[in-house]
Amino acid sequence: MRFxxxxxxxxxxxxxxxxxxxxxxxxxxxxxxxxxxKAGVLLSLDGLHPPSMGARxxxxxxxxxxxxxxxxxxxxxxxxxxxxxxxxxxxxxxWAKRCPASANEIIEIRQVQEFADFPTDVxxxxxxxxxxxxxxxxxxxx
Amino acid sequence: xxFMIIIKxxxxxxxxxxxxxxxxxxxxxxxxxxxxxxIMLAGEGLQASSKGARVHFKGNDRTIIDGPFAExxxxxxxxxxxxxxxxxEAKAWVKRCPNPFNEESEIEIRQVFELEDFxxxITPELRESEERLRAELTNRKPN
Numbered sequence: 001m002r003f004x005x006x007x008x009x010x011x012x013x014x015x016x017x018x019x020x021x022x023x024x025x026x027x028x029x030x031x032x033x034x035x036x037x038k039a040g041v042l043l044s045l046d047g048l049h050p051p052s053m054g055a056r057x058x059x060x061x062x063x064x065x066x067x068x069x070x071x072x073x074x075x076x077x078x079x080x081x082x083x084x085x086x087x088x089x090x091x092x093x094x095w096a097k098r099c100p101a102s103a104n105e106i107i108e109i110r111q112v113q114e115f116a117d118f119p120t121d122v123x124x125x126x127x128x129x130x131x132x133x134x135x136x137x138x139x140x141x142x
Numbered sequence: 143x144x145f146m147i148i149i150k151x152x153x154x155x156x157x158x159x160x161x162x163x164x165x166x167x168x169x170x171x172x173x174x175x176x177x178x179x180x181i182m183l184a185g186e187g188l189q190a191s192s193k194g195a196r197v198h199f200k201g202n203d204r205t206i207i208d209g210p211f212a213e214x215x216x217x218x219x220x221x222x223x224x225x226x227x228x229x230x231e232a233k234a235w236v237k238r239c240p241n242p243f244n245e246e247s248e249i250e251i252r253q254v255f256e257l258e259d260f261x262x263x264i265t266p267e268l269r270e271s272e273e274r275l276r277a278e279l280t281n282r283k284p285n
Contacts, residue, residue, distance in 0.1 A: 046144070046254045049252060058249075101197075108191075122166065126166065
C-alpha cells in the first residue's frame with residue numbers, strides 16, 4: 001500500500017520568499033530520510049518553497065482564475081511530502097511518528113489511490129494513466 | 143524547475159465519490175498533453191482523509207488523530223509533480239486543466255526545493271548524501 005506523509009509546518013503559510021530550513025534541521029531530516037530508504041519504504045520525497053513563491057488557481061464556473069501567494073486567510077499549507085510503500089496504515093503511522101518534527105509541525109498520513117481501488121468503469125477510463133509514469137507500472141491491476 | 147501542483151479537497155473528494163466518465167476523459171486528455179510536452183513527472187490521487195490520520199509532535203510525545211479532518215478547504219485530494227521553465231509556465235498549464243470537480247475547486251502551485259537552492263546552508267557531506275538518496279530513488283525497482 002502506498003501512503004503520503006504530508007508535512008504541515010505552522011507558520012509556513014506566511015513565510016517569506018527564500019525561507020530556508022537551517023543546516024541542522026536538514027541534517028536531522030536527512031538521517032530520517034536515510035532510515036526510510038534503508039528500510040526499503042521510501043518511494044519519493046520533496047520539500048516545497050513557501051506559498052509566497054507560489055500561486056493558486058480557482059475554477060469558478062469553469063473559468064480559471066490565478067491568485068499569487070501568499071494566502072493570508074489560510075491556516076495550513078504543505079512544507080513537503082514523502083511517499084512510502086508499507087504493509088498497512090499502522091506501519092505508515094509508525095514511520096510518521098519517527099520523523100524529527102517539532103511542536104509546530106503536523107504530519108498528515110493519506111493513502112494513495114491505486115488503480116485496483118477503483119470500480120471497473122473508472123479503471124477503463126484510467127487505462128493508460130499508469131503507463132504515463134513507467135515507475136508505477138507495477139501498481140496496475142493485471 | 144519543478145512544481146507540486148496540488149488539487150485541493152472538496153466535499154465530493156472527501157465523500158470518496160468517484161469522478162464521472164466525462165471528467166475522467168477530459169483529465170485523461172489533459173494528462174496526455176502534459177506527458178507529450180515533457181511536463182508531467184508524477185501524479186496521484188489520495189483517498190479521503192477519513193482513511194487517513196495525523197501525527198502531532200511535542201518533544202518526544204506523539205499524538206495520533208484519525209481522520210476525517212474538518213477543514214476540507216485546507217486538505218489535499220491529489221497532486222502532480224511537473225517540470226516547467228517558470229512559475230508562469232506552471233500557471234499557464236494549470237489554467238488549461240479541466241476543473242477537477244463538478245463544483246468550485248482550487249489548485250495550488252508550489253515550487254519544489256532543489257539542491258542548488260540551499261547554497262551554503264548545505265555542507266558538502268549533506269549535499270553528497272542528498273544526491274545519493276535521489277539517485278537511488280530514481281533507480282529503485284518497486285516491489
